[in-house]
Each structure stands twice: as structure tokens, then as C-alpha cells.
Amino acid sequence: MSNKVRKTAFESLKKHKKRLADTTMRDLFAHDPDRFATYSVSFDDLLLDYSKNRIDSQSMTALFDLARDVDVEGRRDDMWAGKPINTTENRSVLHMALRYFGDEPVTVDGADVMPAVRDVLACIKGFSDDIRDGAIRGARGDQFTDVVNIGIGGSDLGPAMVTLALEPLTRKNLRVHYVSNVDGAHIHDTLKMLNAETTLFIVASKTFTTDETMTNARSARGWISEFLGEDAVPDHFAAVSTNLEACAQFGIRDERIFGFWDWVGGRYSVWSAIGLPIAIAVGYENFEAFLRGAYEMDQHFLTAPLEKNLPVIMGLLGVWYRNAWGFATHAVLPYDQRLSRFPAYLQQQDMESNGKSVTLNGKPAPWETGPVIWGEPGTNGQHAFYQLIHQGTAVIPCDFLIAANRHEQHPEHHAKLVANCFAQSEALMLGKTAEEVTNELKGSGLSKDQIKALVPHKVFPGNRPSNTLLYSKLDPQTLGKLVALYEHKVFVQGTIWNVNSYDQWGVELGKQLAKALLPKVETDAATDTHDSSTRGLLARFHELKQ
Numbered sequence: 001m002s003n004k005v006r007k008t009a010f011e012s013l014k015k016h017k018k019r020l021a022d023t024t025m026r027d028l029f030a031h032d033p034d035r036f037a038t039y040s041v042s043f044d045d046l047l048l049d050y051s052k053n054r055i056d057s058q059s060m061t062a063l064f065d066l067a068r069d070v071d072v073e074g075r076r077d078d079m080w081a082g083k084p085i086n087t088t089e090n091r092s093v094l095h096m097a098l099r100y101f102g103d104e105p106v107t108v109d110g111a112d113v114m115p116a117v118r119d120v121l122a123c124i125k126g127f128s129d130d131i132r133d134g135a136i137r138g139a140r141g142d143q144f145t146d147v148v149n150i151g152i153g154g155s156d157l158g159p160a161m162v163t164l165a166l167e168p169l170t171r172k173n174l175r176v177h178y179v180s181n182v183d184g185a186h187i188h189d190t191l192k193m194l195n196a197e198t199t200l201f202i203v204a205s206k207t208f209t210t211d212e213t214m215t216n217a218r219s220a221r222g223w224i225s226e227f228l229g230e231d232a233v234p235d236h237f238a239a240v241s242t243n244l245e246a247c248a249q250f251g252i253r254d255e256r257i258f259g260f261w262d263w264v265g266g267r268y269s270v271w272s273a274i275g276l277p278i279a280i281a282v283g284y285e286n287f288e289a290f291l292r293g294a295y296e297m298d299q300h301f302l303t304a305p306l307e308k309n310l311p312v313i314m315g316l317l318g319v320w321y322r323n324a325w326g327f328a329t330h331a332v333l334p335y336d337q338r339l340s341r342f343p344a345y346l347q348q349q350d351m352e353s354n355g356k357s358v359t360l361n362g363k364p365a366p367w368e369t370g371p372v373i374w375g376e377p378g379t380n381g382q383h384a385f386y387q388l389i390h391q392g393t394a395v396i397p398c399d400f401l402i403a404a405n406r407h408e409q410h411p412e413h414h415a416k417l418v419a420n421c422f423a424q425s426e427a428l429m430l431g432k433t434a435e436e437v438t439n440e441l442k443g444s445g446l447s448k449d450q451i452k453a454l455v456p457h458k459v460f461p462g463n464r465p466s467n468t469l470l471y472s473k474l475d476p477q478t479l480g481k482l483v484a485l486y487e488h489k490v491f492v493q494g495t496i497w498n499v500n501s502y503d504q505w506g507v508e509l510g511k512q513l514a515k516a517l518l519p520k521v522e523t524d525a526a527t528d529t530h531d532s533s534t535r536g537l538l539a540r541f542h543e544l545k546q
């Protein structure tokens with residue numbers, strides 16, 4: 001479907017928006033006792049309640065029509081068939097193969113990738129078991145107690161997020177740390193707590209050229225050399241990469257290099273050997289359960305009708321708010337402290353995928369594309385930025401995430417967590433009218449004039465949209481489902497916006513300029529090719545530098 005036809009579809013969505021602009025969700029709920037049943041959908045124990053959105057049946061029909069018009073299903077099938085839908089890099093997009101538990105071949109250029117996928121999984125299992133059992137030890141014969149993953153972006157955020165999310169399954173005496181930032185503080189503060197004898201490093205980089213990762217990896221190697229001698233380095237390092245040659249050059253032993261493939265995007269790589277630190281932290285069986293959860297979500301995405309398809313519904317609602325209502329940001333609010341890195345993980349997944357301004361044909365996108373994704377766990381956010389979500393001038397669609405069951409023995413805490421989560425979406429939807437505020441203030445001892453002055457400040461506009469994802473427990477399988485759900489949501493939106501969700505050229509310019517600037521930071525080399533701001537900053541930097 002051409003950009004012109006998409007434009008027409010967005011115009012039609014805007015008409016639906018206009019039609020609904022004065023309708024409140026309060027009224028919609030009041031007039032339809034079945035609204036929750038109509039606008040909620042379950043997959044296994046995972047419930048998506050999207051009834052608290054500014055939608056009715058006509059607008060949802062228009063959205064599903066849009067999904068059909070742009071052939072979301074056809075493009076989805078192309079992706080699964082291994083077609084090079086990442087057109088600017090001429091690559092297939094097959095992260096689904098990494099968690100495929102079926103019997104069919106999955107092909108790229110006619111070759112089945114599954115045997116290689118399964119081989120790498122077997123290596124991950126062997127290595128992670130051996131680290132956990134102490135069969136593989138450090139150069140001086142000590143069992144590893146600490147594993148430091150050195151990577152950035154997709155080689156960090158996924159495993160870091162998952163390791164934290166699955167904390168109840170980790171061992172006290174085997175800790176996994178993540179070092180990503182080129183800021184020396186990151187590696188320094190991490191190593192400060194560790195013993196070289198019992199520390200294993202995993203250098204994780206799809207390309208094995210990323211400057212931050214290679215700089216941190218060299219510092220880690222220096223640290224091992226300093227304490228244990230250069231000969232100890234191979235015993236204390238493993239690597240995960242598509243660039244096997246560069247890993248070997250770094251000095252990593254062959255059997256400790258875990259490969260993956262160019263048809264796995266960095267931000268979609270947590271299912272690959274990039275997940276090695278997860279397998280070490282929680283055990284291979286739990287890592288496999290995480291993959292299985294994603295596989296189940298894949299099957300749902302591949303087969304469920306659009307109207308019952310969770311990623312499709314979430315993707316369409318995002319398009320509705322971005323393109324018809326003009327809402328620029330989207331908050332992800334997990335009511336789960338262990339999902340505190342989930343919003344950061346989704347920032348890369350979503351914003352690096354759909355933060356594009358040209359369509360597949362290279363022309364400027366004539367519509368808005370990816371929103372800003374942000375968030376923090378509840379209830380913390382309630383005491384920080386929720387003020388703006390409730391009463392600010394910007395409307396921010398939110399996703400609330402909550403488990404019905406807790407891992408730990410604190411029933412009182414969990415009941416409060418759940419009550420807060422449900423209360424927030426209710427408050428956002430209902431708001432509080434001037435009349436309700438006035439009635440509440442009557443009898444408070446305030447004068448009529450004081451009440452009149454206070455009322456506008458205490459009014460909540462309401463009618464603010466949210467989804468709620470409710471699941472039984474945050475276990476590996478559920479986490480796999482959640483992550484895959486958001487991956488497919490991003491796919492649906494990228495298809496509608498007609499952008500390439502699988503490249504990331506926008507990160508290159510900064511890298512290039514940083515390379516060019518480095519000698520001017522390290523020495524007083526001439527800076528006259530730079531703009532006056534950059535020249536001024538460099539000059540002042542050199543003045544301040546001790």
C-alpha cells in the first residue's frame with residue numbers, strides 16, 4: 001500500500017477522533033456494562049484490558065481495516081519466511097527463529113537456520129551449567145562467583161532487564177553484573193566489589209567493534225592481567241558476537257565464543273547467545289522457559305485473528321493516539337520493582353526501531369512515527385511524575401503491568417501494589433469533576449470563596465487512556481511473552497508507518513563525530529573545523545582539565 005493510501009487512512013482516523021473528541025470514557029463505561037468484556041483479550045494467563053481507551057466499535061473497525069489495508073499479516077508472514085524485510089541492510093529479521101520450538105525448517109536464503117540455532121543453545125546450556133556447577137573455574141582453580149557482562153544497547157539492556165526481572169531465580173553466590181557505559185565509573189565501581197580470581201567476563205557485542213564495549217573489555221583484560229597475569233586472561237573471558245574472528249583476535253578461546261547471525265538485530269538479540277548471562281544467572285531451564293514464553297506469543301501473533309491479536313491491538317492503539325490524536329509520548333508503568341529496567345529496554349526496542357522519518361521508499365514520512373517511550377515502576381512514579389499524567393496539558397497513554405501473584409512473603413505489600421495499579425488507571429479514566437471536588441470540599445471548614453479558588457486546582461480532567469496487562473506471576477515464561485508482545489507491537493506499528501524498523505542509521509553520526517573529536521579532547525589539536533559552540537566547549541574543557 002502506498003503512502004498516499006496510508007495518508008487517506010490516517011485522515012479517516014482523524015475523523016473518528018473528531019467524532020469521539022467530546023465523548024468521555026466515563027460516559028462510555030456508564031452506557032455499556034459490557035465494555036470491559038468487549039475491549040479485553042486474553043492469551044493464556046495474560047490479560048490485556050484496553051477498555052480504558054478513547055475508542056468505540058467504529059474507531060476499532062477503522063483501525064483493524066488499516067491493519068488489513070497495509071497488509072500487516074502479509075508482512076508478518078514475509079518476516080517469518082526469512083524475506084529481507086530489513087531492506088537498507090538487505091537482511092532477514094528472524095529473532096523468532098531463536099525461540100522456535102516447532103519442527104518446521106526456518107529458512108534464510110533457502111537454508112534452514114534451526115540446526116545452528118540449536119547448536120548454539122546447546123553450547124549455552126553446556127557453558128552455563130559448567131559455570132554454575134563449578135566445572136569451569138578461574139585460572140587459579142576458584143569457582144566463579146561473579147560474572148560481568150560487558151556490552152551496550154541490545155548487548156546489555158535485554159539481559160540486564162531479564163536478570164533483574166528473574167531475581168527470585170538467581171543464586172546468592174553467583175552474581176551477574178552489567179557494564180555498558182564508556183564512563184570509567186561504570187567498570188570501576190563494578191570491579192571495586194569483585195575478586196579477579198572468581199570473576200568471569202562476557203564480552204557481548206554483535207559487531208565486536210563497538211567502542212564502548214571494546215574499551216571496557218580492554219580495561220577488564222588489564223584488570224585480570226594485573227591481578228592474575230596475562231596467561232590467566234583466556235580462563236576469565238568468554239564472548240558473544242557475530243564477528244567470531246575479532247573475538248579470537250581479542251584472545252577468547254574458540255569454545256568460549258558464542259555466535260549469532262546478522263538476521264538478529266541487536267535490540268532483538270536477548271533470545272540469542274546474548275542471553276548467556278541470563279542462563280548463567282537463573283539456569284538454562286529458566287532461560288529456555290523464557291524462550292518458550294516468547295515462542296508462545298509468536299504463535300499467537302502468527303495465527304490469532306487481528307481482532308484478538310494482542311500485539312496487533314496494542315500496535316493499533318499506539319497508532320490511533322500518535323496519528324489521530326497527536327499524543328507524542330507513551331508511558332510504560334510496571335507495578336513490579338523487578339521490571340524497573342523494562343521501560344529502558346523498551347526504549348531501545350521501540351525508539352531505535354520506529355524512530356525514523358523516512359518511509360521504505362526513502363521519502364520523508366508524511367505522518368508522525370514512533371512516540372517517545374518512557375516510564376518507571378509504580379508506585380514510585382506516583383510520587384514523581386504522575387502529577388503530569390493526571391493534570392498536565394499533555395495526554396500520555398500508559399501501559400500498566402501487574403502480576404496477580406507475588407514471589408515473596410509480603411502479602412500486605414502486594415495487595416497495596418495491586419490496589420494502586422488499578423486505582424491509577426481508574427483515576428486517569430474517571431478524573432474528578434468540579435462538582436465532585438466542590439462536594440468533597442463542603443464541610444471542610446473552607447469558605448465558599450476559598451472553595452471556589454481551590455476547585456480548579458483539584459479537578460482531574462480524566463479521559464486519559466491506558467492499557468492494563470495483568471498476568472499470573474512474573475516467571476520466565478510470562479516475561480518471554482511480554483517481551484515478544486512488545487516486539488510484535490513495534491513490528492505492527494513499523495508496518496503501518498511504512499518504516500524500516502530493523503536498521504538504526506541514526507546512531508551513526510554521533511559515533512563518527514566522537515571519533516573525530518577524540519584527538520581534540522585528548523590533545524590540544526586544532527579545532528578550527530568545528531562550529532563555535534564545539535570550539536568553545538573544547539577550549540573551556542582544556543582550561544578546566546587538571
Ligand code: F6P
Pocket residue numbers: 152153154155204205206207208209210213266267352504507
Ligand atoms: O549504536 C547502536 C547499536 O548498534 C545498537 O543497535 C546495538 O544494540 C548496540 O549499538 C551495540 O552493538 P554491538 O552489539 O554490535 O556492540
